[in-house]
Amino acid sequence: MAGGPSPNDPARAGIPTPLAPLETLFDATEGDPLPLPLPLAELYGVLRFPPPAGRPRVLASFASTIDGVAAFPSPGAVGGGEVTGASPHDRMILGLLRAVADVVVVGAGTVRASPRHRWTAARAFPPLRAAYSELRERLGMPPAPLTVIVSARGDLDPTAPLFRGDEAPVLVVTTRAGAATLAGSDSERRIAVATAAGGTSIPAAEILGAIPPRPPVRRVLVEGGPHLLGEMLAARVLDELFLTVAPQVAGRDGRSDRPGIVAGHALAPDRPMWGALRSVRRAGDHLFLRYGFPGERVSPG
């Protein structure tokens, strides 16, 4: 990125991080701007969502390389940092999306890949903890979104830090078999479980339908991984995708699975799903894209 002081210098704007503001290249989003505290407004620009449509808006956040690799399932490289090059802008945006989400939904594979993580804004990007927290206060939201974990088998470590529930409440959506596995796990912890009818795959409508309606749910953020996103897209329940494109080519040699952002479902060419570009932001060589899927969604439940 260009060096030297500029009017957008984050130090001058009082941003508590050395991050440079994102450059907004295109923005066709609609709705009233959310009341972002100054550091977030300086870094991100304007964040809008269309007016509520009588149901929660379902968002997804993902990252991919130029050639579409979203995960490296090799030991020591399963986190998102290898995909994005640990881009702080990617983390900052993820924190912002978590900060405006009532619920964050993750698949069990993603939880197993990052067993010590908590799905809160502050954990995504700690330097902006105070700004995220202020934003949630301004929006009248509780301190952290509900974390919903989706698992058919219930193969989760109940001693994992997220199940302490001290940073965010947690709900596991699972099958009857999964609930039995969790109940039988050797743990003192009582884990909140919602049991769905699905066998090896719980339909997206059931996952969304298991979310308690109180406090009111305006935005649900799906953070993956690829199998969970595949289910959400195939069921046409996704409203928007926030996609980070990292400027690296990862390649594939067939020796290990390197999934893209969607797994478990084939859409095109038989059931194509075309997005509408809503915004494009840039930090150096990273791109931050926002796509809407108008008219694709069917009402869950």
Ligand SMILES: NC(=O)c1ccc[n+]([C@@H]2O[C@H](COP(=O)([O-])OP(=O)(O)OC[C@H]3O[C@@H](n4cnc5c(N)ncnc54)[C@H](OP(=O)(O)O)[C@@H]3O)[C@@H](O)[C@H]2O)c1
């Ligand atoms: N690039 C990115 O933005 C991004 C984002 C998130 C994750 N990732 C990466 O993706 C990798 C994991 O990929 P993944 O596809 O395995 O992730 P995943 O979708 O989180 O995990 C798949 C597992 O989640 C459960 N699950 C998902 N959808 C379900 C449904 N509809 N019904 C019932 N269970 C469901 C199942 O758990 P059970 O096996 O317990 O039944 C399934 O085996 C990790 O390396 C992670 O770091 C990348």
